[in-house]
Amino acid sequence: MTHKGREIAMLESCQNAQERWGGVHLLIDRWLQERHELVRAYDALGAEPETLAENRQPLQEFCAILVDYVSAGHFEIYEQLTGEARAFNDKRGLELAETIYPRIDVITEKLLAFNDLCDEGKCVAEKFKELGGLLHERFELEDCLIEVLHNAHKEEAAVQA
Template structure:
């Protein structure tokens, strides 16, 4: 997962400060996941790091939904990018499903019911979400960057 995060930063770093910050938050989230995942059976003993991870998880998910996705969709509309808007319409529902599962994990942890099995499932969900987000960023920003250069 960390490698794909680094590849995303190399491809889109500097394109937009919001996305740069978000990709940095993703990188930090992955590092925290990997640290906790080294011994997932001992999650009960790692309450403070687990709470910090969950806080980062909620912050990352929220930034995606309330900042980054809105920005990407807004750019697609501004550039009349039908392909990008269609992609967003296709991918957002799956991202929403993943979001619900991520937030349900956070709720479990808030209730003190975080178990290793759910934590391991979280890794697959995060990986899928990152791939979907990368697809959105690549299609929308690549198209817009090229259109902006033509208009300039």
């Protein structure tokens, strides 16, 4: 997939996720908004990735959004989703999480390694281009987690109410 094609797919995925889960939970809403900001920042830099070293300010802003997004996922969203699954005794959801989280961890390490390269002034276009595929994959995995772990429980809670 081309860089531009990946950008379009990521943005569409972001918009679709907001349409499906917007308003479901404030924390998830904020996180999906951060995702949207991350995609926009990626898109702005992706127009000319060869000039990353010259675009220090936009690159730093992108990296800050990237780290914030990744951190919110790991320290807020995933914990909430797993907690909901435990509260509803959702064995299927917990098994899915156990399957997906290791891949998300690998992607996280690569994203943070990119951030570290940028902090050291060693950011290169090839690494930036790799981010598009990693972000797209991560968004799809996260959407799956939200769909299975959160939406299933929302429906159960409504039935119980």
